[in-house]
Amino acid sequence: MRIGEVARQAGVSTRLVRYYEQQDLLAATRGSNGYREYDEDDVARVQHIASLVQSGIATKLVKELLELEDAAAEARPSCPRAVADMLATELVGIEERIACLSRSRDTIRDYLARTEHAAVLSEHAHDLGARSPVE
Amino acid sequence: MRIGEVARQAGVSTRLVRYYEQQDLLAATRGSNGYREYDEDDVARVQHIASLVQSGIATKLVKELLELEDAAAEARPSCPRAVADMLATELVGIEERIACLSRSRDTIRDYLARTEHAAVLSEHAHDLGARSPVE
DNA sequence: CTAAACTTTGACATCAATGTCAAGGTCAAG
DNA sequence: CTTGACCTTGACATTGATGTCAAAGTTTAG
Numbered sequence: 001m002r003i004g005e006v007a008r009q010a011g012v013s014t015r016l017v018r019y020y021e022q023q024d025l026l027a028a029t030r031g032s033n034g035y036r037e038y039d040e041d042d043v044a045r046v047q048h049i050a051s052l053v054q055s056g057i058a059t060k061l062v063k064e065l066l067e068l069e070d071a072a073a074e075a076r077p078s079c080p081r082a083v084a085d086m087l088a089t090e091l092v093g094i095e096e097r098i099a100c101l102s103r104s105r106d107t108i109r110d111y112l113a114r115t116e117h118a119a120v121l122s123e124h125a126h127d128l129g130a131r132s133p134v135e
Numbered sequence: 136m137r138i139g140e141v142a143r144q145a146g147v148s149t150r151l152v153r154y155y156e157q158q159d160l161l162a163a164t165r166g167s168n169g170y171r172e173y174d175e176d177d178v179a180r181v182q183h184i185a186s187l188v189q190s191g192i193a194t195k196l197v198k199e200l201l202e203l204e205d206a207a208a209e210a211r212p213s214c215p216r217a218v219a220d221m222l223a224t225e226l227v228g229i230e231e232r233i234a235c236l237s238r239s240r241d242t243i244r245d246y247l248a249r250t251e252h253a254a255v256l257s258e259h260a261h262d263l264g265a266r267s268p269v270e
Numbered sequence: 271c272t273a274a275a276c277t278t279t280g281a282c283a284t285c286a287a288t289g290t291c292a293a294g295g296t297c298a299a300g
Numbered sequence: 301c302t303t304g305a306c307c308t309t310g311a312c313a314t315t316g317a318t319g320t321c322a323a324a325g326t327t328t329a330g
Contacts, residue, residue: 004276014277015319033326035277051235053317054228056191065239068246077250084252091243091256093189094236100186101233104200108226111203115212117219121226139306149307150288168296170307188287 003028006038010046017046023059025049025066056097061090138163141173145181152181158194160184160201191232196225 007014020026021036026045028036045066052062064087071077079087112121142149155161156171161180163171180201187197199222206212214222247256 002277013319016317018278019317033277035326048235051231052239054191055232055236056189057236057239058316065242068242072242072245075249077246079250079252081252084247084250084255087243087247088255088258091240091247094240094243096186097190098233098236098240100183101190101192101229101236104187104192105226105229105233107200107203107207108222108229111207111212112219112222112226114210115214115219117214117216120219120223123223137307148288150290153309154287168307170296193286 001038001040001043003036003038006043006046009043010050012046012050016050020046020049020059023063025059025063057094064090136173136175136178138171138173141178141181144178145185147181147185151185155181155184155194158198160194160198192229199225 001009003014003017007017010017017026017036021028026042026049028038028042031037049062049066052065053059057065068087109121112118136144138149138152142152145152152161156163161177161184163173163177166172184197184201187200188194192200203222244256247253
């Protein structure tokens with residue numbers, strides 16, 4: 001599949017797909033004509049990247065995260081102490097974001113639930129499971 | 136307390152505090168000398184704003200969220216259908232970010248737990264409760 | 271073959287969030 | 301009173317994530 005298709009399926013612009021590649025977050029094989037070629041996994045990867053970036057994760061960190069996932073297989077990975085510290089720091093940053101967003105999610109949900117338009121909650125029904133603890 | 140102190144306590148630059156005020160996210164009383172004056176609640180508000188912005192929430196939306204929280208008291212708020220729809224849309228956006236960040240959090244945790252530096256997890260100990268479901 | 275739709279690279283534009291610097295007022299300690 | 305630390309406003313610079321446009325090659329449908 002070519003760039004236009006992957007962009008459409010992932011819901012981003014082709015510009016961004018190229019940008020992600022330029023930032024080393026994504027690799028594409030090239031056809032003999034020079035066109036980038038992708039598969040379904042790439043669509044998922046692009047979606048993942050876009051989500052992370054929209055969540056305020058800098059592309060530099062996104063790259064690290066993707067590498068961690070790619071290397072998820074390794075049973076007992078080894079990394080310099082400094083890297084582990086950095087990751088731990090990023091981890092708390094991410095945890096803080098989650099807590100913060102969870103709070104806002106609850107705020108919106110509670111608000112909507114009390115308006116006369118509570119119905120929109122079930123329309124845009126997503127995962128209206130039990131309120132998860134703020135973690 | 137003045138701007139330098141609130142900025143220090145909230146962990147942001149004074150520049151940002153003024154920026155937030157300019158974006159109507161924050162209000163300050165003014166002393167007779169023209170200096171902005173804040174209290175502890177403002178520190179919390181600034182921290183909250185900064186967290187939201189760092190989570191990729193645009194200031195325009197942050198403003199909406201803060202207004203919702205401020206108006207949390209109203210028992211049965213009324214809002215135009217269009218506003219409710221907009222909030223519902225933002226809600227799913229936020230839920231997606233939470234899911235995405237939760238996944239990355241798990242990735243980092245799992246990775247660190249398998250390295251020889253698993254200790255950093257308890258050092259930067261934060262809330263190491265049971266892994267919450269990805270919601 | 272031709273026209274429309276796509277792709278490539280590269281440059282330039284934009285927008286939001288921040289930093290930084292300057293010129294001047296305020297305040298507190300010595 | 302003077303000096304250093306802090307505050308004011310305002311302007312300008314930067315950075316990251318994007319959009320947009322242009323010139324040129326490619327592919328595909330008719």
